[in-house]
Amino acid sequence: MARHEVVSDRLHDRGPVVRIRLSPCAAARRAMKRQGQKAAPSIQVDALLDTGSSRSILREGLMEKLGIFPVGMVKMRTALKEQVSSHEFLLDVQLGKIKFGAVFIGAPMPDSDVQALIGRDILAHCKFTYRGKAKKFTLEF
Amino acid sequence: MLQIERVYFQQHRNAWLKECPGKYVLVHDRERVGVYGSFLEGVEAGYDRLGNVPFLVKKVLPPAPHPIPIP
Numbered sequence: 016m017a018r019h020e021v022v023s024d025r026l027h028d029r030g031p032v033v034r035i036r037l038s039p040c041a042a043a044r045r046a047m048k049r050q051g052q053k054a055a056p057s058i059q060v061d062a063l064l065d066t067g068s069s070r071s072i073l074r075e076g077l078m079e080k081l082g083i084f085p086v087g088m089v090k091m092r093t094a095l096k097e098q099v100s101s102h103e104f105l106l107d108v109q110l111g112k113i114k115f116g117a118v119f120i121g122a123p124m125p126d127s128d129v130q131a132l133i134g135r136d137i138l139a140h141c142k143f144t145y146r147g148k149a150k151k152f153t154l155e156f
Numbered sequence: 157m158l159q160i161e162r163v164y165f166q167q168h169r170n171a172w173l174k175e176c177p178g179k180y181v182l183v184h185d186r187e188r189v190g191v192y193g194s195f196l197e198g199v200e201a202g203y204d205r206l207g208n209v210p211f212l213v214k215k216v217l218p219p220a221p222h223p224i225p226i227p
Contacts, residue, residue: 042203
């Protein structure tokens, strides 16, 4: 079982935040190569492990840096109860030595100091342990 | 982006609900390119057949009553 542990003095203030590296999925990279497109560099973002979010989210605009296009669309409801359509993207995720694929929804995250949320769609595949007193949290896949 | 595909999906949703409920359709422009068993299969087929272009992979289900809340 692959394990990723984080110790943070800011765990209480900031929540369980991990640094992840995102890149286009393998099929997208193959397509880009076939089309003679130069693969965009992967991007590194801070992501909050958010058990309150059913889906994983990446701040709008960051997908363009990866040189890929949306592969899906979902309806979302904003804090003001407005319905908006948002795009979905299939990405490869690297968390320390752990690698997996995941679908991220591009959405505005105006009041957040992180660029991504890791929601229950990803957390469904791992064990998430939060040890507040020890200022530690662990993800096991 | 994907507005044409979204409208095409909505126009054909009822027919597809009878034909392939619960499957994932791959739509590009005003064409259904294929039907797949999972989202991942649909996306991989999209990149393999269409390349790095916008395309829509969507599960054939009745309209969702509750949109996903943005936290």
